[in-house]
Amino acid sequence: MPVKHLQDRVYEASITDPESFWTKQAEQIHWHKKPTNALSKSKKVLKNGVTHDHWSWFPGGEISTTYNCINRHVEQGNGDKVAIYWDSPVTGSKEKYTYNQLLQEVEALAGVLREEGVQKGDVVLIYMPMIPSALFAMLAVAHLGAVHAVVFGGFSPAALAQRMEASRPRAVMTASCGIEGTKDPLGYKELIEEAIHKSSFKPDKTIIWQREQMRWGPVERENGQRDWQRLVKSAKNRGLKAGVVPVKSEDGLYIIYTSGTTGLPKGVLRTAGGHAVGLNLSMKYLFGIHGPGDVMFTASDIGWVVGHSFIMYAPLLAGATTVLFEGKPIGTPDARTFWRIVEEYKVTSMFTAPTALRAIRREDGDNHYFENVYGERGGLRTLRGLFLAGERSEPSIVQMYQKLLTRHCAGGAVVVDNWWSSESGSPISGIALSAAAGEDFDSSYRHRPLAIKAGSAGKAMPGFDVRIVDDEGNEVERGNMGNIVMGMPLAPTAFTTLWEDDERFYKGYLKRFDGKWIDTGDAGVIDEDGYVSIMSRADDVINVAAHRFSTGAIEQAITTHPDIAEAAVVGIPDQLKGHLPFAFVTLSLRQHPNPAVADETLVKEVQKLIREQIGAIASLGGIIQGKGMIPKTRSGKTLRRVLRELVENAAHGEFDNDITVPSTIEDRDAVEVAKAKVKEYFRVKGHGLHKATEARPKL
Ligand code: AMP
Numbered sequence: 226m227p228v229k230h231l232q233d234r235v236y237e238a239s240i241t242d243p244e245s246f247w248t249k250q251a252e253q254i255h256w257h258k259k260p261t262n263a264l265s266k267s268k269k270v271l272k273n274g275v276t277h278d279h280w281s282w283f284p285g286g287e288i289s290t291t292y293n294c295i296n297r298h299v300e301q302g303n304g305d306k307v308a309i310y311w312d313s314p315v316t317g318s319k320e321k322y323t324y325n326q327l328l329q330e331v332e333a334l335a336g337v338l339r340e341e342g343v344q345k346g347d348v349v350l351i352y353m354p355m356i357p358s359a360l361f362a363m364l365a366v367a368h369l370g371a372v373h374a375v376v377f378g379g380f381s382p383a384a385l386a387q388r389m390e391a392s393r394p395r396a397v398m399t400a401s402c403g404i405e406g407t408k409d410p411l412g413y414k415e416l417i418e419e420a421i422h423k424s425s426f427k428p429d430k431t432i433i434w435q436r437e438q439m440r441w442g443p444v445e446r447e448n449g450q451r452d453w454q455r456l457v458k459s460a461k462n463r464g465l466k467a468g469v470v471p472v473k474s475e476d477g478l479y480i481i482y483t484s485g486t487t488g489l490p491k492g493v494l495r496t497a498g499g500h501a502v503g504l505n506l507s508m509k510y511l512f513g514i515h516g517p518g519d520v521m522f523t524a525s526d527i528g529w530v531v532g533h534s535f536i537m538y539a540p541l542l543a544g545a546t547t548v549l550f551e552g553k554p555i556g557t558p559d560a561r562t563f564w565r566i567v568e569e570y571k572v573t574s575m576f577t578a579p580t581a582l583r584a585i586r587r588e589d590g591d592n593h594y595f596e597n598v599y600g601e602r603g604g605l606r607t608l609r610g611l612f613l614a615g616e617r618s619e620p621s622i623v624q625m626y627q628k629l630l631t632r633h634c635a636g637g638a639v640v641v642d643n644w645w646s647s648e649s650g651s652p653i654s655g656i657a658l659s660a661a662a663g664e665d666f667d668s669s670y671r672h673r674p675l676a677i678k679a680g681s682a683g684k685a686m687p688g689f690d691v692r693i694v695d696d697e698g699n700e701v702e703r704g705n706m707g708n709i710v711m712g713m714p715l716a717p718t719a720f721t722t723l724w725e726d727d728e729r730f731y732k733g734y735l736k737r738f739d740g741k742w743i744d745t746g747d748a749g750v751i752d753e754d755g756y757v758s759i760m761s762r763a764d765d766v767i768n769v770a771a772h773r774f775s776t777g778a779i780e781q782a783i784t785t786h787p788d789i790a791e792a793a794v795v796g797i798p799d800q801l802k803g804h805l806p807f808a809f810v811t812l813s814l815r816q817h818p819n820p821a822v823a824d825e826t827l828v829k830e831v832q833k834l835i836r837e838q839i840g841a842i843a844s845l846g847g848i849i850q851g852k853g854m855i856p857k858t859r860s861g862k863t864l865r866r867v868l869r870e871l872v873e874n875a876a877h878g879e880f881d882n883d884i885t886v887p888s889t890i891e892d893r894d895a896v897e898v899a900k901a902k903v904k905e906y907f908r909v910k911g912h913g914l915h916k917a918t919e920a921r922p923k924l
Pocket of ligand 1 (some may be wrong): 259370485615616617642644645760
């Protein structure tokens with residue numbers, strides 16, 4: 226029998242004996258009151274009489290997440306270590322905060338919030354740009370034992386109002402403006418006021434951080450508006466501070482609304498105890514961030530779960546340093562920014578979405594900045610891992626960056642695709658960079674991580690029992706594609722219900738498989754070695770003549786073409802086969818060709834790649850080429866549903882219908898560009914359900 230790899234042993238221990246595995250993990254965290262045990266299982270009975278499995282982590286425990294994130298490190302003598310670097314190319318500012326300074330800021334702000342009426346268990350809605358006070362806000366709320374609900378700064382008033390009604394916040398914490406890349410500052414005053422006007426629930430207070438780039442007009446005290454800086458200054462002058470308020474393990478730390486590419490947003494409830502324990506493990510074990518001296522750079526947004534976990538909570542739980550970045554992968558000022566940050570702050574682990582790397586590849590196709598500017602002078606030597614999540618990473622991008630890391634970063638540095646969701650709170654699968662998973666395991670700091678398989682998101686992480694099942698919920702054989710589900714309980718960072726909505730939790734995640742599995746909504750494969758590949762959302766699986774194809778697999782084949790930087794595949798209705806895959810592609814040329822219809826050579830080459838890598842049956846029903854036409858969410862996910870709606874309409878000869886665009890969209894203009902491209906394409910190629918079929922042989 227070959228000796229099992231450490232990651233396999235750790236995983237097995239977490240699944241076979243969760244009680245002792247997680248009890249050991251819980252010892253890494255400070256408890257105001259120790260839990261009686263790690264896991265308790267029960268049954269939940271819903272109003273309609275349905276019963277399902279329920280579980281809770283660390284019952285009987287009391288914990289303060291901020292105590293673990295800040296006070297603990299100060300008390301251990303690490304108060305002068307840097308907790309946060311803020312780097313904002315959009316405003317030309319940089320700041321740094323030690324753990325001592327962070328504690329001062331958080332205690333004062335928590336004091337302010339208490340004076341403004343926020344109490345343990347209250348919800349506070351945070352609508353902020355990527356500035357340090359956004360992190361202070363989240364921490365101050367948690368410090369009081371209250372619950373934060375962070376909404377992406379810049380969301381529309383309607384989306385914000387929806388979240389206000391759902392979470393009923395006592396207060397809103399916001400800023401005078403946000404700055405998105407190279408765009409002008411976006412004033413938040415009107416957005417917030419309109420949202421409050423629209424919402425049937427009205428928060429008592431709006432606390433406003435004034436930014437010098439655009440101020441919030443008059444701060445209307447009579448409407449509950451308060452000047453944040455003034456309140457904090459006054460608190461500091463008066464020596465006003467709030468101490469930590471511990472909460473029960475099962476109490477909420479925060480609510481996060483899922484990215485909502487469809488339907489009404491769901492409020493995922495994160496519980497305090499499981500979150501701290503699970504995230505602490507994930508930070509050290511998977512990301513290799515252990516404590517002082519380690520620097521995490523997560524290029525994400527605090528409105529997204531990745532931002533909650535890996536910009537803020539996890540690096541601080543570990544006592545490490547985090548880089549908060551207000552900028553974009555390109556345009557602020559160019560494709561060098563990420564690598565400049567790695568060099569400047571000696572980043573040891575970096576985390577971003579594959580879409581950011583694709584953007585960099587489009588701008589800097591020969592990796593000049595990575596290689597010739599920062600790499601060659603040894604500026605990237607501290608980097609041990611480049612973590613990617615949010616959507617599927619195609620092998621070509623993983624392989625390209627793996628080569629770059631091997632040449633220019635720390636010895637053994639790896640690119641790690643890891644898969645997770647708002648619901649899971651931490652990666653469900655990945656490749657562990659370090660061996661720190663408790664005393665019983667070989668805790669030598671460096672171990673050889675499992676081999677990376679480009680295209681797979683690694684193996685299941687501790688506590689996540691990942692399976693692939695058919696539509697009846699029966700497990701399929703290894704290597705076959707199916708629905709990705711998880712057995713219960715989920716790992717401690719994951720949700721156990723939705724915010725005040727047990728019914729929707731059951732309906733959304735358990736009902737499909739009769740309470741046997743938690744449905745992730747993703748489709749994919751687990752191979753012989755246990756590596757998980759996430760191929761697409763289950764809704765994006767395309768049925769071509771009774772064969773199921775994932776958009777991810779087809780996109781992957783298309784992007785092996787050297788001239789194609791990005792592809793998004795959706796199904797188009799076809800009279801013969803039900804659906805055909807249809808691709809939107811962006812070429813990696815500085816001068817992108819204008820016509821929507823790609824030239825014939827390119828089309829032939831792409832069809833050949835698909836034939837070779839997937840099979841002739843997956844041949845495309847068409848290709849549209851264009852720049853800036855693939856809409857994304859702010860967390861970097863391709864909004865295939867929008868593109869699908871466009872081509873479905875086009876197949877019926879309808880080009881000007883309104884498209885439902887989710888509030889999470891990053892760039893609304895992309896929808897208009899795509900609409901125009903679709904119109905142009907079908908004007909040339911002919912449209913209609915029948916014609917779309919006819920157009921196919923011409924390709
Ligand atoms: P969110 O809750 O907004 O974080 O979205 C979660 C969804 O993002 C997952 O269910 C997947 O569909 C997708 N996702 C996240 N990480 C990955 C990954 N590494 N590979 C493929 N899809 C991913």
